[in-house]
Amino acid sequence: MKPQLKVHYFQHIAGEGFGSCYDYLKSLDAKVSATEFFALPVDRPLDIDALPHVDEVDLLIIMGGEMSVNDEANYPWLKIEKRWIRRYLAMGKPVIGICLGGQLVANALGAAVSRSPFQERGWHNVRKLNHVPEGSFDFPAEFQVMQWHSETFDIPKGAVHLAENQVCRNQMYQIGNHVLCFQFHPEITQDALKLFLANDEDAAIFSGQYVQPQSVLKCSSKDKFIEGNQLLNQAIAYVLQRSA
Template sequence: MKKLKVHYFQHIAGEGFGSCYPYLKAMGGEISATEFFALPKELNIDIDALPNIADVDLLIIMGGAMSVNDEANFPWLKIEKRWIRRYLASQKPAIGLCLGAQLIANALGARITKNPIPELGWSAVHKTVHIDDTTFPLPNDLEVMQWHHETLELPKGAIRLAESKACLNQIYQIGKNVLGFQFHPEITPEGLSLFIKHEEELNSFHECAAQQLPLLRQTQKQRFTAGNQMLHRAIDYVLRA
């Protein structure tokens, strides 16, 4: 039986693959990564340095602290978006998580802008009323981990699946093979600890919809489960496309 070849784009050192890793390993997945954070900012990589699209069965694009618009400071963003466009043109499965969802949207021509209120911490998102059983199935309400300043416009052909009071486009779908999540369904206790450490160092969230960092440190393990399970269903969903 052919092994499932999974590739993920990582933008932050130490972030890893979250709950995706054990789930895909249990499926027998062969996992590889491009670690953009390890590239010197001044390095202009060529698109041929990224994986051959034919060798990728599932792409997962992780989060990151940079903006998709910051190509001046992170020149590899331009190459990453070009590669994403090529990959999506192949109609293969893809999932974007936070920055990853913004990268997919931006690669397809949608704008990424400052959200009116940055989001940090646990918050509720709600299934969009008009979606039906032809789209990725969601509960009516879901508590998720948010960690973003910017928001995405829906790319052409995308359907909004979920929204919140603070940020309109929380989940979107393109066809049957692409899902974008503005939040972090992959988050684990270890991942949250890393996010908190980064925020303590950068102190970048101001006047935002947020919980206090000491409270976030006390998050119980079971609180991560719903988002992780939803992401695992999303992986199954796009692989069936």
């Protein structure tokens, strides 16, 4: 009998769960658990032993958040989280990193995360790079997806750069066949977008030519979310199959 798939996700802010992939994970009969970093007491240091043992996780999904990976002074658990990610990556187990999650994986492996020249918020096109190596994760040559970031990652050493757009060159990368990381938000749903937009403090820090107004985003039609949601499900299937 095949053992039950154990999925664990790291959540950094209250309104940003794993969104669209929940139904897909349930279709795989996955057991889903979470570490909610936003709920940790601010006056109590996080012990790495309080996180799941790496042997207890078959798939790690690292979600987004408004903090910077470099802000360990204000979010001391970031240092412990990155230590745990390095430990997990060393086991060659599957990982999906979304926005801050992709930045955390890159930073845990020594790559820089820094301010992006332009902020992105809203529906923007992303395109596959030419000459992606054969056997890499396959996805459409161009697609539209939700962006919501002020910082971006450098591509970690040894990773394959998969996608870019005119605003932010580093949009997607993979490591081996078991790690896929996105700068954008393929998991976003209509309900999740409403929660994003309800965070007035976060919305107020975004400006510039690649930032769509809230009035536009509030009118996002249901079909806008399909491409990204399908891409995420395909990414999960890829890392699970290739690392099995």
